[in-house]
Structure formats: structure tokens, C-alpha cells
Amino acid sequence: MMDIEEALLLRAQQDAAQEPSLRTSAGIGAGLGAVGGVLAGSVPHSAGNLLNRLRGRSSSPLKGGFRMAGGLVGALTGGLLGAGLQSMVTEVSPAAKYLAKLQTTGTLTDSEMRGLEALVADTYNEIV
Numbered sequence: 001m002m003d004i005e006e007a008l009l010l011r012a013q014q015d016a017a018q019e020p021s022l023r024t025s026a027g028i029g030a031g032l033g034a035v036g037g038v039l040a041g042s043v044p045h046s047a048g049n050l051l052n053r054l055r056g057r058s059s060s061p062l063k064g065g066f067r068m069a070g071g072l073v074g075a076l077t078g079g080l081l082g083a084g085l086q087s088m089v090t091e092v093s094p095a096a097k098y099l100a101k102l103q104t105t106g107t108l109t110d111s112e113m114r115g116l117e118a119l120v121a122d123t124y125n126e127i128v
Contacts, residue, residue, distance in 0.1 A: 004120055005102065011095035011123045025086030026079045033078015034071045041070025095119055 052058070098116045101108060108116060 004116075005099060007120050007123045008095045008099040008102075008116075011119060012093045012099060015093035015095060020086060022083055022086060026083040029082015029085070030075045030079035033074035033076070033081070035074070036078070037070035037072070037074020039070075040074070041068070095123075 094115065098108070098112065098119065101112070
């Protein structure tokens with residue numbers, strides 16, 4: 001039979017598994033930032049191409065420009081913002097809170113005991 005601490009640890013692990021990883025959040029943020037940066041850099045790029053045509057210059061398609069710079073800056077900032085946002089919205093599992101309090105103080109208030117009872121009952125229902 002499973003004791004309460006094991007049930008709380010199992011529930012905390014399940015809660016953590018449902019959260020997106022830091023790598024996933026940074027990757028999504030970098031991808032969205034890169035797309036946004038390329039789109040934002042397309043306007044000055046088109047304006048530069050128009051100016052080059054008016055002046056009679058030809059531009060190299062492989063030359064880096066506003067789109068590449070916008071994509072790079074967007075990817076970097078999007079990745080950082082994605083990772084930062086993920087760490088801000090990640091909540092501590094209620095099971096982890098109860099387990100930490102039980103192991104550090106050994107006592108719970110009446111409302112915490114009712115919450116713990118409901119959480120352990122839900123965990124046992126999921127296992128069985």
C-alpha cells in the first residue's frame with residue numbers, strides 16, 4: 001500500500017510532467033520571434049530594393065539585410081522571452097506544497113488537511 005508521502009510525490013511528478021519544458025517554451029518563442037522579425041524586416045528590405053532599382057543598382061539575393069537581422073534579433077529575444085514567460089507562469093504543484101510542509105514542519109492546518117485529503121483521494125482514484 002502507498003503512504004501519503006509517496007502519493008504526494010507521484011502527484012507532484014504528474015503535475016510537473018504536464019508542464020511544458022523550458023526547451024519547448026524557448027523554441028516556440030524563438031520560432032515566433034524569428035517569423036515576426038523577418039516580417040518586420042521585410043518592409044525596410046522592400047524599401048531598400050525599391051531605392052536600389054531607382055538608382056540603377058542591383059542587389060545580391062545572398063546579401064544579408066533587414067530580414068536576416070530581424071529574424072536573428074527576433075529569434076534571440078523570442079527565445080529569451082519564451083523561457084522567461086514559461087518560468088513565470090509555471091505554478092508550484094499543490095502536492096509539492098503539501099509534501100514540503102509535511103516534511104519540514106510535520107503539521108498542517110485544518111483547511112490544508114481537507115485539501116490534502118481531497119488531493120490524496122484523487123490520486124488514489126487515478127491509480128486504481
